Every structure is written in C-alpha cells, then in structure tokens.
Amino acid sequence: xxxxxxxxxxxxxxxxxxxxxxxxxxxxxxxxxxxxxxxxxxxxxxxxxxxxxxxxxxxxxxxxxxxxxxxxxxxxxxxxxxxxxxxxxxxxxxxxxxxxxxxxxxxxxxxxx
Amino acid sequence: xxxxxxxxxxxxxxxxxxxxxxxxxxxxxxxxxxxxxxxxxxxxxxxxxxxxxxxxxxxxxxxxxxxxxxxxxxxxxxxxxxxxxxxxxxxxxxxxxxxxxxxxxxxxxxxxxxxxxx
Numbered sequence: 001x002x003x004x005x006x007x008x009x010x011x012x013x014x015x016x017x018x019x020x021x022x023x024x025x026x027x028x029x030x031x032x033x034x035x036x037x038x039x040x041x042x043x044x045x046x047x048x049x050x051x052x053x054x055x056x057x058x059x060x061x062x063x064x065x066x067x068x069x070x071x072x073x074x075x076x077x078x079x080x081x082x083x084x085x086x087x088x089x090x091x092x093x094x095x096x097x098x099x100x101x102x103x104x105x106x107x108x109x110x111x112x113x
Numbered sequence: 114x115x116x117x118x119x120x121x122x123x124x125x126x127x128x129x130x131x132x133x134x135x136x137x138x139x140x141x142x143x144x145x146x147x148x149x150x151x152x153x154x155x156x157x158x159x160x161x162x163x164x165x166x167x168x169x170x171x172x173x174x175x176x177x178x179x180x181x182x183x184x185x186x187x188x189x190x191x192x193x194x195x196x197x198x199x200x201x202x203x204x205x206x207x208x209x210x211x212x213x214x215x216x217x218x219x220x221x222x223x224x225x226x227x228x229x230x231x
Contacts, residue, residue: 032218
C-alpha cells in the first residue's frame with residue numbers, strides 16, 4: 001500500500017490561493033491521485049483526480065510532477081466555505097477490487113476572513 | 114438522482130454486542146466499499162464489494178464482515194464490539210469498471226453511520 005503524507009493543517013485568508021501537497025513516494029504505475037473534501041458530519045466529496053501533469057476543473061487544479069511521487073492540490077481564491085479537511089487518495093481506482101485504496105491523514109484547512 | 118444512503122446515522126452499543134450497518138448505493142452503481150474513520154487512524158479501507166463478491170479487504174480483524182445483495186445494497190457487520198470500534202463508518206459507491214463504461218474512479222460517499230461503543 002502507498003504511504004501518503006500530508007500536512008496536518010494549513011491556514012489561509014479569503015481570496016488567497018492555497019496549495020496542499022501530498023507525498024506518495026511508493027506510488028504504483030496504475031495508481032491515480034484523487035483529492036476529497038470533507039466537512040464535519042459528512043462523507044468526503046470528490047474534488048479532482050489525475051494521473052500525471054496538470055488537471056484543472058471548475059473548483060481546483062492538480063499538479064503532478066513527472067516522477068509522480070508527490071502531488072499538489074491548488075484551490076484558487078479560497079472562501080470561508082472552503083474550510084474543511086482535504087484528503088489525498090492514492091490507488092488504482094479504475095480497477096476496483098484489486099487493491100485497497102489508501103487515504104492520507106488529511107489536511108485541515110482553516111480559512112479566515 | 115439520490116445519493117448514497119446509510120442507516121442508521123447514529124447508534125450506541127455496549128461492548129460485546131454486534132452491529133449491522135446498511136448502505137444503499139446510487140442507482141446503477143455496483144461497487145460498494147466501506148471505510149472506518151477515527152480521529153486517531155483517519156480514513157481506513159475496510160472492504161469492497163462488486164456484484165455480490167468481496168473483491169478486496171483491508172487490514173481489519175475477522176470481527177468485521179460484510180456482504181452485498183443482488184440489488185447492490187450492502188451491509189457490514191461488526192461482532193463482539195470493542196471500545197476501539199467507536200468510529201464513523203462510511204460507505205461509498207462507484208460505477209463499475211468496464212471497457213464499455215470507463216470508470217472515472219470517483220467514489221460517492223454517504224454521510225456515514227456514527228457508532229459509539231460504551
């Protein structure tokens with residue numbers, strides 16, 4: 001299983017860009033990197049997924065270097081509602097059943113006004 | 114489209130008892146996976162079911178078991194409860210992997226069942 005490391009917490013202010021890095025040194029060839037957001041008393045919610053280089057959607061960007069041993073979730077212009085815990089997930093999500101999925105320990109993002 | 118539904122949302126048990134949690138996936142999703150979430154250990158994979166078959170299992174003792182029915186609904190059971198089993202149990206469903214229907218890999222989570230063991 002992949003060993004995943006994330007910062008425990010981060011603080012930011014409204015309107016700033018936030019970058020959360022995830023380290024996954026022993027990522028496997030078939031593994032994808034997925035980020036989830038979780039609010040208290042709710043299940044995690046999908047943010048973005050990528051395999052290599054850069055992926056962008058309407059809420060975030062995901063940067064993955066060539067060696068794929070780390071990834072960075074970028075949240076542009078955060079607001080108070082982005083205060084949540086962010087989880088990095090590494091695993092072969094497209095091949096369900098062959099590997100257990102491994103979540104990082106989560107990064108608690110606090111956005112201040 | 115209805116989301117993933119987990120029942121019950123909250124429950125309290127005592128040590129030694131057993132508990133059964135239920136999960137109804139999004140219509141059309143055939144893969145259901147279960148996770149335990151605790152402040153100390155974070156999100157940990159329990160097991161995954163696809164078409165009524167357990168496809169993978171995390172590193173949990175045999176007291177944790179599950180099953181999936183023909184309608185894709187799933188249940189997990191924990192027997193001989195211990196204090197350390199107190200946690201939020203999350204269920205997630207996803208679209209099956211198939212050459213005809215590529216899977217984006219997105220997991221759709223329910224809101225969880227919060228179990229307290231006294």
